[in-house]
Amino acid sequence: MNLQKAWDILKDNGFKETSKRNQILELFVNDERYLTARDLLDVMQKDYPSMSYDTVYRNLATFVSLGILEETELSGERHFRMQCESDSHHHHFICMDCGKIKEVPLCPMDLLGAALPAYEIDNHKFEIYGRCPECK
Amino acid sequence: MNLQKAWDILKDNGFKETSKRNQILELFVNDERYLTARDLLDVMQKDYPSMSYDTVYRNLATFVSLGILEETELSGERHFRMQCESDSHHHHFICMDCGKIKEVPLCPMDLLGAALPAYEIDNHKFEIYGRCPECK
DNA sequence: TTTCTAATTAATAATGATTACGATTTACAT
DNA sequence: ATGTAAATCGTAATCATTATTAATTAGAAA
Structure with missing residues (x-):
């Protein structure tokens, strides 16, 4: 933004x-x-x-x-x-060295299907941690 | 345990x-x-x-x-x-009212494939938040 | 069983992040 | 230009967590 x-x-x-x-x-x-x-x-x-x-x-x-x-x-x-520019829902890889992120255009909620019937789902968090190519 | x-x-x-x-x-x-x-x-x-x-x-x-x-x-x-008893890797739904959890036998990392080439992946976090059937 | 030693704990103080508060300043609508 | 609510300053308070030091305790060895 x-x-x-x-x-x-x-x-x-x-x-x-x-x-x-x-x-x-x-x-x-x-x-x-x-x-x-x-x-x-x-x-x-x-x-x-x-x-x-x-x-x-x-x-x-x-x-x-x-x-x-x-x-x-x-x-x-x-x-x-x-906040990211991209308007489509996504998640982040976060480099624990430099703090920069990379967008991951995948959401595990899409694949959850009816795994949680009767549950009210308000939110979710999916983050991947590691080191980016520059820091590796 | x-x-x-x-x-x-x-x-x-x-x-x-x-x-x-x-x-x-x-x-x-x-x-x-x-x-x-x-x-x-x-x-x-x-x-x-x-x-x-x-x-x-x-x-x-x-x-x-x-x-x-x-x-x-x-x-x-x-x-x-x-720690959960189940030995297979899984994630959690967490009820924000009562704090109880439900195991979700799905890991988004399985589906990531080669989405992050050249990245060193050390860890990840996937949690779902909401309210369980008892609290809803 | 008694003794010894390192691990553990108690009590409290220190730290570090975050929030709160009263006084002052500022943006901006009129 | 003026009035007023919003924003900021300076600082203190709060809350979670960690550190410190002295006392206690578990478990091994005599």
């Missing part, structure tokens, strides 16, 4: 345009890795020394709830990255 | 038999839900008021490393349950 699209979504939902918000978004646009709140803060405090945890976490929560960012938990910490 | 099997594994690896360890194991044998460290502590402090966090976490780590317990992260907290 690009910056413009993210701002369109924010504006549509009545959120104001601020420089902090913009820098957080720019950071995600320019970095395809999964980042933690601390990663963000460290980078951003170079430009905005007064950036606070509250601002970071509040905006991350906003972005996730609006579908601008996606979130996953890696080794006990919450990680965030820009 | 039953209590005897768990102790066999512990003894084989040189771990001593203690009442605290035994109670933690008994708790998991008698509860098929995913439990947090705090869940454990709350229950156990009724019988062993002096049970400490250290003991809980240290033993949980031991049990996981020996394959006695399995672990997953649910809504930001580590959860544990007894």
